[in-house]
Amino acid sequence: xxxxxxxxxxxxxxxxxxxxxxxxxxxxxxxxxxxxxxxxxxxxxxxxxxxxxxxxxxxxxxxxxxxxxxxxxxxxxxxxxxxxxxxxxxxxxxxxxxxxxxxxxxxxxxxxxxxxxxxxxxxxxxxxxxxxxxxxxxxxxxxxxxxxxxxxxxxxxxxxxxxxxxxxxxxxxxxxxxxxxxxxxxxxxxxxxxxxxxxxxxxxxxxxxxxxxxxxxxxxxxxxxxxxxxxxxxxxxxxxxxx
Numbered sequence: 001x002x003x004x005x006x007x008x009x010x011x012x013x014x015x016x017x018x019x020x021x022x023x024x025x026x027x028x029x030x031x032x033x034x035x036x037x038x039x040x041x042x043x044x045x046x047x048x049x050x051x052x053x054x055x056x057x058x059x060x061x062x063x064x065x066x067x068x069x070x071x072x073x074x075x076x077x078x079x080x081x082x083x084x085x086x087x088x089x090x091x092x093x094x095x096x097x098x099x100x101x102x103x104x105x106x107x108x109x110x111x112x113x114x115x116x117x118x119x120x121x122x123x124x125x126x127x128x129x130x131x132x133x134x135x136x137x138x139x140x141x142x143x144x145x146x147x148x149x150x151x152x153x154x155x156x157x158x159x160x161x162x163x164x165x166x167x168x169x170x171x172x173x174x175x176x177x178x179x180x181x182x183x184x185x186x187x188x189x190x191x192x193x194x195x196x197x198x199x200x201x202x203x204x205x206x207x208x209x210x211x212x213x214x215x216x217x218x219x220x221x222x223x224x225x226x227x228x229x230x231x232x233x234x235x236x237x238x239x240x241x242x243x
Contacts, residue, residue: 010218012210016230017202024233025200026190033169047148050136053167056154059065062131064138064156065166067091067121068111070203075141076134080125083215084166091219093187093205094171094180101196101204104106108194108201109187110209112151112171119218123166125158142169150174156208168170182222189226203228 034040041049053062064070065086102108113119126134143152150172157166163209194201200218209226212219 006224008044010211010213012222014212015206015209015213016204017209018230019234021208022200022203022206022232024236025155025195025202026193027074027195030111035097035145036104038147039117041140041146041149044134045146045149046140046143047230049139049143049152050132053135053152054140055130057167060165061128062126062135063123063164063166064126065113065121065123065155065168067113067119067168068208070124071122072166072207073086074124076124076137077127077130079127080122081214082159082161082164084121084123084124084159084164085105086119086121086157086168088117089115089119089155089170090221091111091119091227092171092181092221093191093201095241096182096190097194097196097197100198101201102194103196106193106195107190109182109190109197109203110201113155113168114171120219121124122167122215123159123164148172184225186226188225188232191225192232202233205229205233 020062063080065084066074067086068091090113092112092114093111094114095110095112096107097110097168101110126138139152143149151169153168153170154165155168155170157164189206191201205222205226209222211221212222
């Protein structure tokens with residue numbers, strides 16, 4: 001279960017998955033189009049999704065619960081930030097992908113929020129002046145396909161100032177073939193092999209664990225996962241993974 005720790009043994013300097021190992025996974029990969037058997041969301045459908053979220057938010061400010069790449073690359077000018085814990089949820093590499101940071105020949109995994117446990121992260125506030133524009137940009141980034149439109153939802157998080165409601169992106173049970181629980185050894189194999197036009201899954205894992213460590217957030221599962229991925233990459237001759 002994720003928990004906060006300030007021990008120096010869990011600092012970025014003590015990661016097994018180093019930048020040098022990550023560099024072995026990076027290569028130039030051409031775009032292959034959308035995910036196989038997925039339907040790209042249309043501008044009209046994206047507008048409907050934005051409208052749904054706006055209606056659910058009402059007059060309230062929109063805060064976004066960040067637990068992965070949104071922590072180190074939010075993609076919008078953050079108007080406010082707080083440490084937060086989502087109880088009843090945990091982060092996991094469980095979203096299977098064949099595009100973005102993977103290919104059909106070498107599929108990978110990305111993070112999603114799964115039910116159970118607790119998850120320490122951040123909540124980020126959308127600026128009031130550009131809220132609609134930034135919300136649309138955020139949803140376009142996270143919800144690329146019609147089949148995953150139900151993977152955006154509200155969660156209750158605890159912050160130092162009290163309880164807040166925040167928007168987040170989760171592993172919907174309706175998409176079980178995509179988001180089944182993946183054992184750590186299998187996850188490590190997929191992450192170690194996958195690279196796409198946006199970079200590699202190992203790079204994504206590395207940046208996330210570094211960011212968490214710098215914020216003194218310890219996620220036991222991700223810390224173990226980076227060790228397993230590092231071991232796989234260390235076992236491969238560098239020539240197999242040209243930069």
